[in-house]
Amino acid sequence: MRSPIEGGNPRVETDGFRRSLAEFATGVTVITTSVDGQRFGLTSNSFASVSLEPPLVLWSIRRESKSFSAFAACSHFAVNILADDQIELSQRFARSGPDKFRDLDCHAGEGGAPLFAGMAASFECVCSQTYDGGDHLVLVGEVLRYSRYDRQPLLFVKGRYAVSADHPDTRVFDGKDVRLEDGEERVLSNLMIRAYSAIAARLERGRQTAGLGLTLMQARLLRAAATSPDRTLDELMPELFLDFNASRNLLESVVALGLVAVDDRGRVRLTIVGEERLHAIVAHAHANEEILFQGIADADLATVRRVLNTMISKQFGDSKSVAAR
Known part of the structure; x- marks a missing residue:
């Protein structure tokens, strides 16, 4: 059995305990209620069936x-x-702030609890019991009504968002496969995700063996902070997912x-x-890319770089920041 990369007493090693909990993949929910006509909501991944x-x-x-x-106090x-x-x-309801429901497409369910449009599923509940859960309160609800839609769920694991995909060892091919006759992926975004996963996995292993001492997400945050200094955490979040x-x-x-240093206005900047x-x-990334991209023509790589830069520019609307990446 391999040795753990970290471990210890969760009362002492709280950060490691939190990272270990993050190894358990969950869905993402927004729990809502209405009390005296006022709507409340928050993002939670602690939801479970009982x-x-x-x-x-x-x-x-x-x-x-x-x-x-x-x-x-909700009913x-x-x-x-x-x-x-x-x-x-998810990000909107994970933050504190004024009326989170402003301009949202939602309607009142059982007991006035808000229900959103575009969900994967919903459960309308009467709060039947509560239990002491240390620094949390556990709420048990009896489901009065459920709804399921033809949507793919949002997932959360290792501190980042994810989407579901069939495991290659269990995938069933039914004639409606998403591949073309020549074996190429039909959905471009899926192909990009798979390519990114392959590259990120190699870089993650390389960072560990090279002694750079940062996780993939920590490195991504440094890159985002360097792209355009003095942005706040809220402004960096779209690039962190x-x-x-x-x-x-x-x-x-x-x-x-x-x-990284954060000033009194919340602006993030790299230290020396x-x-x-x-x-x-x-x-390190450039050195690994030379190995990863061996055999691929320079012209093809230049085309890929141009296409990706265009997509990033459209997403973030800042050609200068794209060039800096």
Whole structure:
């Protein structure tokens, strides 16, 4: 059996404990309720089924949450299971702020709990029991009504968003395969995800053996911070593809390493040490790319680079930041 990469007492090694919990992949939900006509909602991945008879589900809320008193006193709540194109909705309800429901397409379910459009599924519940869960309160709901839609669910694992895919060892080919006759992937975005996964896996292994001491996500945060200095965490989040809590934990980890500094206005900038580490990461990536891309014509690589830069420019609307990448 391999030795663990980290371990210990969870009361002492809290960061490692949190990272270990993040190895368990979950869906992403927004739990909502209405109390005295006021709507409340928060992003949660603690949702789980409990029983079919009676139909029970549970989730937990942090006692320090600004919505705690509302959910602790609610008679009903709704579980909105997000679809894979609802990352923005997840991020919106992961942050504290004024009316999170503004301009959203939603309607009232059982007990007035808001239900969103475009979900993968929803459960409308009466809050039947609550239990002490340490720094959380566990809420058990009896499901009064459920709805399921033809959508793919949004997933969350290792502190980042993900989408589901058939495991290659269990995939069933039924004649409706997404590949063309010559074996090429029909869906370009799927091909890009698979290519990125292959490259990222190699770079991750290389970072570990080269002693660069950063995870893939930490390196991504340094790169995003260097692209356009003095952006806040909120402004960096679209490039991290993490919810607010995960992004904040990631930022805190690189601040603790002395690689990033945050000023009193929340603006993020690399330190001198961070710039040196990023230069080492970029040099390492270039060296690995020379190996990965052997046998691919320079003209083909230039085309790929041009296409990707165009896509990034359209997404972020900043050609200068694209060039800097």
